[in-house]
Amino acid sequence: MYTILEAHDVAPDVRRIRVDAPRVATHHRAGQFVILRVTPDGERIPLTIADSNPDDGSITLYVQAVGRTTKLLNRLETGDVINDIAGPLGRATDIEDYGRAVVVGGGLGIAIAYPVAIALLRAGNGVDAILGARSRTHLFLEDELRSAGADVKPCTDDGSHGRHGFVTDELAAMLDAGAEPGVVFAAGPVVMMKAVADVTRPRGIHTIASLNPIMVDGTGMCGGCRVSVGGRTRFACVDGPEFDAHQVDFGLLQRRNDAYRDFESTRDQQLDALDDCEIAGILAPVHREPQA
Template identity: 50%
Template sequence: MYKIVKKKTINSQVELMVVEAPFTARKCEPGQFIILRVNEDGERIPLTIADYDREAGTVTIIYQVVGYSTKLLSKKQEGDYINDFVGPLGQATELKKHKRVLGIGGGVGAAPLYPQIKKLKSMGVSVDVIIGGRSEEYIILEDEFKEICDNIYFATNDGTKGTKGFVTDVLNDLLEQGNKYDEVIAIGPLIMMKAVVSVTKPLNIPTGVSLNPIMIDGTGMCGGCRVTVGGETKFACVDGPDFDGFLVDFDECMRRQSYYKEEEDHVCKLDGIKNKK
């Protein structure tokens, strides 16, 4: 059993939990994830590690309440316990000591982006960040990024914060202004990461992305998280979740992600939840 030592509501859909998990905290690195079960009968939920404190033995997770299991998780409060909390899983992100890196986070994708940017900053890398969301309400971790970034930019669909438009609009503006980046790290919805790569690839700016396909066991056994990268089949849970964005078959990923949408919608309706994926 794993104790919830802190819980915070970030916005109407997104919550943060700090969980007492000393083994995971001792071993984890940016880019890795955990799999939890809220109770002994629950489904396995993969969530990227948003932060960790080795001394305190805690791991921070950020999740969007979009379905049955995340709603169960949301009902947990500080002092309650989570049945299973397994990790770290996946490969740690290979972070290089570049001169300047641009991070791009869309929606809850800002959560797994944060530990990577934090680590890069500790390595002496100059880091800029673009954070996107549907509106100002859905911009997350703004204060945390401001503490570690050299420059931070925002993009919202409705223009309530920063540029009205998409993260790619800000990206194009920065590049047109003459900003040079050794690497771009983009984490968010598949369509967003694909759009970022469509900008960076013609300019040959190396771009890392993080994939979160359907995942069950986290060990490569089930095959549900298979993705095509560079024409080869990879498993996001053991080979990723981070990959070279130039090599990812995003169209296939998006098709596979929608395979069980009808079933997901059915479960959400039964539980009175509107599926907002």
């Protein structure tokens, strides 16, 4: 059982959850993730470790409520517990001396890009962080990235903050203006990562994408996270989740992620139909009454 030390909303449907997980915190490096189960009979879901503190043994997750498990997780409060957490999993980001790096995060991808940006800054790189969201209220981690030293370039679909447009508009404008990053790192929806790769490919800029296939075991055994990179089958949980974006078959990734959409949507609707009392029943094994 892993105790939640702190939980609060940072954007609509996105929650920051700091959890007591000392062994994960000690071994975590940027780019890695955990697989957790909220309740003893719940499904396993992968979540990026956005931050870790080996001194107090905590890890920080940002969770977007998109379906049954993430909605249940985001109902938990400080003092509640998460049934199990396995990690850190996956290969760490290859942090090198790139000179200048561009980190692109779209939507929840901002939380996945964040630890990479911090690691690049700590290694002495200059970092441009292009953050994209629907509107100002959906952007998060902007202040934290700016305080850490990144040059933050927000973009919103509705123009309520920063550039009115997509992250790729900002990226293309930067490159057209003469920016020469040693690497571009992208995390976000599949369509966004593909669009970033399409901008950098003709310019020959090394580009990494953090892929988000469906995962089950996280050990390379089940095949759920199979992706195609450069025509070769790779397993994102052990070979990734980061790959050369110019080599990724994004069409296959999207098709595989869509495969269970109807089933997931039915389970999601079943959860939405429950009242608070019934949801409390599901969460009973991990809900802890505050100590008197």
